[in-house]
Amino acid sequence: MSEQPTLEAYKKNIQEGKYKAFRCTKCKAVIAPPLGTCYNCGNTKMEWTTVSGKGKLVSFTIIYIAPDEFAAEAPYIVGIVELEEKARVTARLIGFDPNKPEAIKVGTPLKLDYEKGKSGKTYLAFRPA
Amino acid sequence: MFAEAVDKATTQANIPKKEIEAVFVGTFNPEMLIHQGHTAPLLLDYAGLRGLPATRHEAACASGAVALRAGIMAIESGLYDTVLVAGVEKMTSVSTNKATEALAAAADDEFESGVGLTFPGVFALAAVAHMQKYGTTQEDMARVAVKAHKNAASNPLAQFQKEITLEKAMTPKYVAWPLKLYDCSPISDGAAALVLASDKKAKQYTDTPVRIVGSGQASASMDLSNRTDLTTFEASVLASKIAYKMAQVTPKDIDFAVVHDCFTIAEIIATEDLGFFKPGEGAKAVREGTTAKDGSKPINPTGGLKAVGHPVGATGVKQAVEVYRELIGAAGANQVPKHNIGLMHNFGGTGATCVVNIMRRADA
Numbered sequence: 001m002s003e004q005p006t007l008e009a010y011k012k013n014i015q016e017g018k019y020k021a022f023r024c025t026k027c028k029a030v031i032a033p034p035l036g037t038c039y040n041c042g043n044t045k046m047e048w049t050t051v052s053g054k055g056k057l058v059s060f061t062i063i064y065i066a067p068d069e070f071a072a073e074a075p076y077i078v079g080i081v082e083l084e085e086k087a088r089v090t091a092r093l094i095g096f097d098p099n100k101p102e103a104i105k106v107g108t109p110l111k112l113d114y115e116k117g118k119s120g121k122t123y124l125a126f127r128p129a
Numbered sequence: 130m131f132a133e134a135v136d137k138a139t140t141q142a143n144i145p146k147k148e149i150e151a152v153f154v155g156t157f158n159p160e161m162l163i164h165q166g167h168t169a170p171l172l173l174d175y176a177g178l179r180g181l182p183a184t185r186h187e188a189a190c191a192s193g194a195v196a197l198r199a200g201i202m203a204i205e206s207g208l209y210d211t212v213l214v215a216g217v218e219k220m221t222s223v224s225t226n227k228a229t230e231a232l233a234a235a236a237d238d239e240f241e242s243g244v245g246l247t248f249p250g251v252f253a254l255a256a257v258a259h260m261q262k263y264g265t266t267q268e269d270m271a272r273v274a275v276k277a278h279k280n281a282a283s284n285p286l287a288q289f290q291k292e293i294t295l296e297k298a299m300t301p302k303y304v305a306w307p308l309k310l311y312d313c314s315p316i317s318d319g320a321a322a323l324v325l326a327s328d329k330k331a332k333q334y335t336d337t338p339v340r341i342v343g344s345g346q347a348s349a350s351m352d353l354s355n356r357t358d359l360t361t362f363e364a365s366v367l368a369s370k371i372a373y374k375m376a377q378v379t380p381k382d383i384d385f386a387v388v389h390d391c392f393t394i395a396e397i398i399a400t401e402d403l404g405f406f407k408p409g410e411g412a413k414a415v416r417e418g419t420t421a422k423d424g425s426k427p428i429n430p431t432g433g434l435k436a437v438g439h440p441v442g443a444t445g446v447k448q449a450v451e452v453y454r455e456l457i458g459a460a461g462a463n464q465v466p467k468h469n470i471g472l473m474h475n476f477g478g479t480g481a482t483c484v485v486n487i488m489r490r491a492d493a
Contacts, residue, residue, distance in 0.1 A: 033355075058258070059261075080353060090240050
């Protein structure tokens, strides 16, 4: 994986269940979601990196009123997850009960997974570790 | 709608239309809402101002305030003495789903909308972070809605002129947990307009001019996952610091504020970000009535976006008009007791753009 990573490939990797993040070639900061510039040092050269898949929950919501594309999946949970490598991603949460939101706690340890949606798309997802 | 707002702004201020030298228009997404781009010159056709330089400004829900800032800069540069600033959005010509889709264009499409996160969902993420860090409750948020509806009940321009009970505001019709139907501002049609003039010119038009003494704008990442703290909107903090510094005032000096309450949690967070209350104490201020119309720091005394409506591009201009009316003592039943210095806070999308303006009665 030495080629310059692209956003297209980032999304394709998620569809194939092979999540990879970007990494700055200079300061080695892990970048996800990928932007053109390292938000740590400003370098614009990126490379691929695998992640441990460990993370913790930063916040979440349960979507009841969803856009047409996702309506058949509602209610579903979307959260922001901080990876062990410090980068944060927005992803689906699975393995939690959407009817018991009070039981879902910020800071919960999570592990990376995938969810095949009724929309036909595969989402980056996290479940309790 | 636009022509009516322009007409009211110019006739009420006794400013002949022929004295207007340029027009700054805020509209967000007419392409998706009314299938029309290039709206600035089109609107001049309706307002009888054909021929003037007219530019559209877009910053999602802060479109009105960035148009206003462009007007401020045009006056401050010395290029013009009298300009018109107007905002407009027509949102009900399409279905609610289509309008929601148009609004979603203000959020990050690739990484947030792509996993099914919605616009209310983004504010729900902020709400959950605030609830779990500070103990803010769904009832606290509902109280913001009750206050907004109460204030709007005496505002003839409001979309909802009816009070609601706390019980009604708590109706568990979830849009994006923990946000319910009554936590959300509505889909609205609306227009607002105002005239900005240089100091010299303003004195010719009126004995009670209001000065914009501080103006700040800032931005933050589109994507919430790129922000370190979800309990605050950093662009609001940055923009307000710039505005306070320019105006040479502190949050304590502000008599009342009109803030961007697109969702109830947004008002609670805004009152903290603007420095009125300590982080985590915004909900307490609502509970104790501090932010009520007759409280010591009235917030949204005319009803906010929540109950007056949120015609996206018009909102920032409408906020400035509201602050102006309160300052000159012309807010009728919605008048706040102390009205020397007021603040408006307008933010775009999920807080990726924020504009804060501080306005002061020229004789205060």
